[in-house]
Amino acid sequence: MPQLRIALAQVNPCVGDLTGNADVVVEWTRKAVQAGAHVVALPEMVLTGYPVEDLSLRESFAKASRAALDELAERLADVGCGDALVALGYLDRDEAGPRNAAALIHKGQVVARYAKHHLPNYGVFDEFRYFVPGDKLPIVRWHGVDLGLVICEDIWQDGGPIAGLGQAGVDLVLCLNGSPYERNKDDTRAQLVARRAAEAGAPIAYVNLVGGQDELVFDGDSLVMNPDGTLLARAPQFVEHLLVLDLDLNAGGHTSVEPVEGFEVTRTVISAEPVPAYEPQPAPEAPDALSDCAEVWSALVTGLRDYVHKNGFRSVVLGLSGGIDSAVVAALAVDALGADAVYGVSMPSSYSSDHSRSDAAGMAERTGLHFQTQPIAAMVEAFVGQLGLTGLAEENVQARCRGVTLMGLSNQHGHLVLATGNKTELAVGYSTIYGDAVGGFAPIKDVPKTLVWELARWRNDQAELNGEVPPIPENSITKPPSAELRPGQLDTDSLPDYELLDKVLDQYVEGDLGYTALLAAGFAPELVERVLVMVDRAEYKRRQYPPGTKITLKAFGRDRRLPITSSWREQSAALV
């Protein structure tokens, strides 16, 4: 049985940066070749970054991607990587339109191209807008091993290229992925790869992107799976990593080029000779699985760090209210960027409590972030007095004066403003547009309030375990939440209890249950009606909200979009 050493390069490209991404490919391919790899696989669209959205429709960008690929092929040969077989994703385009494509590179040439067949068009994906599906199955013989290629969604739908490769006959499948992190998704992924490996009748080497890209976080988790369901190797999540593994493969000597499953099959022989026998390395140890909180925290840190850095910022500024949301965002920012890159601002108004200031200051002391106090009473009074504002209008002016303050500091000093709202607030519209919703990035926009508390406790416990100072003041975790926009105000004046609210939201938003089904699930009619109307009316605010890392299926954004009109009105739509 022929041997092959494969290397999966779990890397972090940046969308649109063809030059920088080519550098990433060269750097990691060199590492793989230095490690003796015969096959190097890099993720889906690593050369363009992923997802490229409307850039895919730009003919000039596709042309540049193709040119960058040719140049990269030559460069890899020039730097001594020409003898390896390198698989990577890029944007292609032919007469039918743009393609989400993979290339195999050898000795300075592109020796095969594959176009993704199954195009996801749900949730965060819109690939029916952006790509034309492929219907060709190139199979390449490399050191006697028949090698097939697929891309991401190709393994998430039944039938198609994997079934085709299984029927045509291959000895190894490379699966290039841009598969975003989603809470509790990881086990599904490994199980799925095992099922597809069985269908292909060959091991699958699954290589995924890592890092944050706009609202998405890719968690890596690259792996190699045998057709019998044995996990051969697995990379850690949320870090760049080179997973190197020696495989002992069937050389099936497959020759069929009959069309299968609607695909045209082509076979190219690069090398029929097996690699001379060598002593295999032991497989790397699989990393320990992360706990739910550790995984979510890592996703949020990764998303925040990459959003800031990929957008060319070096520091962030945020309002510190002493409450739990801003405390958790500050702790995430410190973990992502270091305390020296984080600027916290306490902005007390005449309604702010003493503990709001002391808890904010405590956060700064515990973490070492930069801290300043900017009272907003004078600005608020200028608006309220001149315009004669009362009630909700007066409350909102306070939040907006804080927004103007943070944006002023951002414009003056170059920090990115972080918005500190959580998913529960965002869902029900419990925020001030152009006020606390101000910011370039909203790290916990997809984290429900109850999970914010859970993460805070988990992060503090981690610190204790490591003998460090817990970053979040205990009082920020335990005190009853309040917006402090009028005397004695509490969140519970306007909202149901968060435990209950998050349960209804989860069923309505994530579970897509309607009014009747929610009543059947045991929730009280008044509660359900109240929550549904709030959610549907909040759509306008959500559309104006800054981006933030997605950790769930329905994270509010393009993947959950109600018509504005139907949602601003209390339409019957909400209550059916």
Next chain:
Amino acid sequence: MPQLRIALAQVNPCVGDLTGNADVVVEWTRKAVQAGAHVVALPEMVLTGYPVEDLSLRESFAKASRAALDELAERLADVGCGDALVALGYLDRDEAGPRNAAALIHKGQVVARYAKHHLPNYGVFDEFRYFVPGDKLPIVRWHGVDLGLVICEDIWQDGGPIAGLGQAGVDLVLCLNGSPYERNKDDTRAQLVARRAAEAGAPIAYVNLVGGQDELVFDGDSLVMNPDGTLLARAPQFVEHLLVLDLDLNAGGHTSVEPVEGFEVTRTVISAEPVPAYEPQPAPEAPDALSDCAEVWSALVTGLRDYVHKNGFRSVVLGLSGGIDSAVVAALAVDALGADAVYGVSMPSSYSSDHSRSDAAGMAERTGLHFQTQPIAAMVEAFVGQLGLTGLAEENVQARCRGVTLMGLSNQHGHLVLATGNKTELAVGYSTIYGDAVGGFAPIKDVPKTLVWELARWRNDQAELNGEVPPIPENSITKPPSAELRPGQLDTDSLPDYELLDKVLDQYVEGDLGYTALLAAGFAPELVERVLVMVDRAEYKRRQYPPGTKITLKAFGRDRRLPITSSWREQSAALV
């Protein structure tokens, strides 16, 4: 040849309002029946409103739509419309998923259902996310005439249901549409209907929605076309209308139920007897075609009026700077809502010119809108002094204090804030986020600056022709544009000349030309580079911008979306 009187009800439903929309259907069907119609056709998804976006994925909403349809069928019979055949669009759902469907109703029953086959998934459309395509062709014999049904995109793509109906054999095709207004689209539409009528071998009765729905405006323009390309009747644009026409049709006596073009064909006989001969009415006269400016102005007025009213507002507030953008938005608002519903606010800073105040006041005098002055110097000074802001940070605070002022008045008095930015500004990011970009609706967000001037002159000319006071002060049209955020500032300090800028933008944004192609088109390299980098960097601001009426193909919104990361950075992506 059998006669039929058909009525196309070009109506304006509201997304999500099943009850209100059912009322609209009943009201207009009664009018049609009173006019003696044998067939009444209403637009695509009239019962749910269109587009319903993620509501389509909600099982409970589809169930409610089906229930509303059954109830509507009974109600139509109860109010004396049971003898007519009524075609209308609704949201259906079966085991395969949600359907963009049409129903035929007769005598209190749904007698046929059709599901849209071609699902548009480009520009403003995302129907691959929302619907499962249909593959059935129900044909109904009504007074001896064989009647087929299609929906909107079904006629915009080659092959499919129209070809199927043509082969199976029909005498009349009803085409239900939710076809948005797009500048210069109308002629394409009539030509297309003519081509499809020829393919079907039967007249097509094309009925379209009218009115604004969130960012879309439906212009109506319903029409009836003979297979020989003769336009038999046409409804006016931008108004609700009942188009009634007597037809003398072939009774082909078609009987084939062979599958065609991948469709299952079914035939149902409701009535084989032709209508007793009657004296036909003369066809209504076709309306005069609108000029380009008249059409765009009507679209903007319609979009603004319906956004305000469908969202439950009665009045709007906007900043009046004395400049052309706010003047045109104010004139649109007065045309849409009446002067008494429009509140203009002059918000001078220490850098504001005298003419900025006098031109704003002039606008109010000419139109009769409510006018007040709110100087912002005190608020600006409170921020600038306390935070130590200079340069761009100081400029932005002025725009943001205006935003807070308008939102304060909105919250206090219940007006909707209108943002006054134009498409050119939005394209290049020449605006202050949370400042002049503040608002619930941005009426001219899809109107390039040069067209803003053209519309202003056109609107004033129209007033002169009608012996009315031109709404826009001449000085607002002729003076050089300035943001007035620092002494002596002019737009041309930061931007290329607008004539030139709009030409580059049109080619880059609408024409999708790349850097090289723009140079080949004769633009200077420095200009092209400058504009492209501005556009790509402005994506973040555009995502935070309020919705506004779309009048072109690439109006910034879901239909033109660059990845934020690649666009905030000056990536190579922009320059290829």
